[in-house]
Amino acid sequence: xxxxxxxxxTLSVQEGDSAVIKCTYSDSASxxxxxxxxxxxxxxxxxxxxxxxxGEKKDQRxxxxxxxTAKHFSLHITETQPEDSAVYFCAATYNFNKFYFGSGTKLxxxx
Amino acid sequence: xxxxxxxxRYLVIGTGKKITxxxxxxxxxDKMYWYQQDPGMELHLIHYSYGVNSTEKGxxxxxxxxxxxxxxxxxxxxESARPSHTSQYLCASGAAGRNSPxxxxxxxxxxxx
Numbered sequence: 270x271x272x273x274x275x276x277x278x279t280l281s282v283q284e285g286d287s288a289v290i291k292c293t294y295s296d297s298a299s300x301x302x303x304x305x306x307x308x309x310x311x312x313x314x315x316x317x318x319x320x321x322x323x324g325e326k327k328d329q330r331x332x333x334x335x336x337x338t339a340k341h342f343s344l345h346i347t348e349t350q351p352e353d354s355a356v357y358f359c360a361a362t363y364n365f366n367k368f369y370f371g372s373g374t375k376l377x378x379x380x
Numbered sequence: 381x382x383x384x385x386x387x388x389r390y391l392v393i394g395t396g397k398k399i400t401x402x403x404x405x406x407x408x409x410d411k412m413y414w415y416q417q418d419p420g421m422e423l424h425l426i427h428y429s430y431g432v433n434s435t436e437k438g439x440x441x442x443x444x445x446x447x448x449x450x451x452x453x454x455x456x457x458x459e460s461a462r463p464s465h466t467s468q469y470l471c472a473s474g475a476a477g478r479n480s481p482x483x484x485x486x487x488x489x490x491x492x493x
Contacts, residue, residue, distance in 0.1 A: 358423065360482075366428075373423075
């Protein structure tokens with residue numbers, strides 16, 4: 270089955286700096302990669318996703334890049350704000366039935 | 381409003397008790413999932429269902445069972461709760477077909493004493 274690895278496990282940045290979280294996957298058949306943000310005590314929320322026919326997708330301060338050859342994808346957050354502090358999870362799927370999640374990255378944005 | 385509803389939100393129960401965690405969705409989704417998560421930690425898939433009368437075990441054996449008699453309802457039952465079951469349980473759902481991410485409920489925080 271698919272195996273998704275996520276790094277780093279914790280990330281601390283100064284407000285206004287950029288943050289990058291990286292994930293690698295093992296199954297070349299995976300074709301959909303969502304990112305979820307989970308604030309303390311709340312449910313995971315989808316923040317951005319990318320399909321395998323696209324190399325990059327951007328939504329305001331958030332962007333995701335995908336390298337199919339290397340089998341890795343990354344979340345980029347620019348101009349970080351304290352409200353970006355949360356745990357971020359990447360995931361991969363090839364059939365939209367089983368989703369394989371990374372182990373999570375705790376992002377701390379220091380004011 | 382279409383959403384996924386989990387009850388109870390918090391539950392404290394003694395060892396050996398039988399409990400059922402409820403999950404209902406009004407999103408019209410066919411696929412439903414149960415994940416176990418210690419706060420802020422990795423998500424572990426414990427059960428999933430692709431439709432009525434369809435249930436599968438996930439990667440984590442949690443000594444629990446599920447049923448899917450109605451599309452919108454996917455309860456999780458622990459026959460005999462143990463302290464090792466203390467965790468957060470998240471229910472999720474997804475639409476059939478392509479291009480559908482998972483949507484999560486607010487979770488049930490279970491403590492077994």
